[in-house]
Amino acid sequence: MKAERGLLFVAGVLGGLLLACTSDPPSNFGGAWAGSGNGSGGDGNVTTSGPLPETAADTFTQVVYGQLMTSCGSCHNRDVVGVGTPYFLDDVATDAYTLVKGLPGYVTDPATSRLILKPVHYGGQGPALSTEQKELVTAWLNQELTENPGGTGDPGTLTPLQELETFGQCMSFDDFVNLNVRALSDEQAIYQNNSVECDSCHDDGQSGTLISAEEVEFFEGTKLMPYILKFAAVTLNEDGTFKDIARSNRWVEKCVEEQLVGNPHPECQNGQIAEEVVNSINSYFDLTYERWAADECDLATQPPPPQ
Ligand code: HEC
Numbered sequence: 311m312k313a314e315r316g317l318l319f320v321a322g323v324l325g326g327l328l329l330a331c332t333s334d335p336p337s338n339f340g341g342a343w344a345g346s347g348n349g350s351g352g353d354g355n356v357t358t359s360g361p362l363p364e365t366a367a368d369t370f371t372q373v374v375y376g377q378l379m380t381s382c383g384s385c386h387n388r389d390v391v392g393v394g395t396p397y398f399l400d401d402v403a404t405d406a407y408t409l410v411k412g413l414p415g416y417v418t419d420p421a422t423s424r425l426i427l428k429p430v431h432y433g434g435q436g437p438a439l440s441t442e443q444k445e446l447v448t449a450w451l452n453q454e455l456t457e458n459p460g461g462t463g464d465p466g467t468l469t470p471l472q473e474l475e476t477f478g479q480c481m482s483f484d485d486f487v488n489l490n491v492r493a494l495s496d497e498q499a500i501y502q503n504n505s506v507e508c509d510s511c512h513d514d515g516q517s518g519t520l521i522s523a524e525e526v527e528f529f530e531g532t533k534l535m536p537y538i539l540k541f542a543a544v545t546l547n548e549d550g551t552f553k554d555i556a557r558s559n560r561w562v563e564k565c566v567e568e569q570l571v572g573n574p575h576p577e578c579q580n581g582q583i584a585e586e587v588v589n590s591i592n593s594y595f596d597l598t599y600e601r602w603a604a605d606e607c608d609l610a611t612q613p614p615p616p617q
């Protein structure tokens with residue numbers, strides 16, 4: 311079903327593009343974007359009547375919303391998201407408008423908007439906006455800027471949680487593989503007199519901890535809430551604003567800290583995890599941190615798309 315909708319959508323946008331090329335100069339949307347604003351998510355079809363609505367709010371609810379719901383709604387609709395996925399859409403177009411305007415970094419100068427900058431993600435399942443959609447979103451954002459100069463979202467004011475999510479996006483699959491972070495899943499704990507690997511209890515994210523022998527799953531999960539918390543933590547200034555990101559070290563410390571009396575965590579083999587695994591985890595943090603601090607997260611590599 312999803313795939314079918316995807317195909318329809320591609321056909322719709324291509325149709326709109328052709329029409330735009332033959333009947334309108336590229337900078338004038340000339341109505342190539344009308345339609346899909348009925349709040350149902352639409353099928354991505356575009357028609358050729360009328361210019362963009364007059365207000366930014368109407369442009370969003372009547373035109374942009376349908377495009378975003380079609381391409382991004384399956385994962386970013388507040389009413390359907392799974393654990394850890396950030397949301398900026400809603401079943402109701404006007405609610406989505408309020409939501410997205412309240413998120414830092416989304417309704418900004420088009421050059422810095424996360425909507426526009428977000429590349430293909432989530433192992434290839436999360437698309438980037440198409441060129442045509444980017445043009446549409448740019449036109450809408452420019453309308454927002456004209457209506458409210460300087461007053462739109464500020465990408466410099468991410469919440470601590472969003473900072474952590476951004477940090478997650480700086481993780482690079484190449485680092486994960488080269489450092490063999492997956493080896494953590496082979497570490498062992500003693501359970502009922504047997505040695506059991508960490509992933510036998512944590513491969514589905516049990517107890518908020520994801521440790522899996524499936525490299526891609528482990529990598530992707532570690533980028534997201536809540537699992538990222540076992541790896542990295544935010545530090546705050548006294549006034550509660552974001553300060554920095556530091557190792558949270560939970561994977562390592564779980565094995566060496568004092569256990570809860572009465573309900574202890576199974577004791578780790580040798581009382582600790584192997585030093586080389588600790589080093590891998592720490593190096594993985596350091597490389598991610600460097601990329602994040604240098605604002606070079608676009609250099610992070612992604613896993614190959616699922617077959
Ligand atoms: C199949 C699911 C899926 C689809 C479809 C999808 N995304 Fe995502 N998106 C995710 C997941 C999971 C995350 C969190 C991890 C990540 O960023 O890779 C995310 C994160 C994001 C973020 C927030 C993090 C950041 O870098 O600011 C933005 C923005 C985003 N996606 C934009 C989009 C846009 C725009 C579309 C549609 C063109 C889209 N996504 C479609 C799954 C999806």
Ligand code: HEC
Binds near residue numbers: 573578
């Ligand atoms: C037999 C099952 C089992 C095995 C094997 C196991 N765990 Fe756990 N783990 C649990 C349970 C149950 C909890 C929740 C209770 C707790 O926190 O002690 C947990 C919680 C955790 C937590 C999260 C809570 C926190 O304090 O942050 C971490 C981290 C963790 N385990 C790491 C590991 C590591 C590393 C290994 C391998 C060396 C491992 N676990 C092996 C059962 C297991």
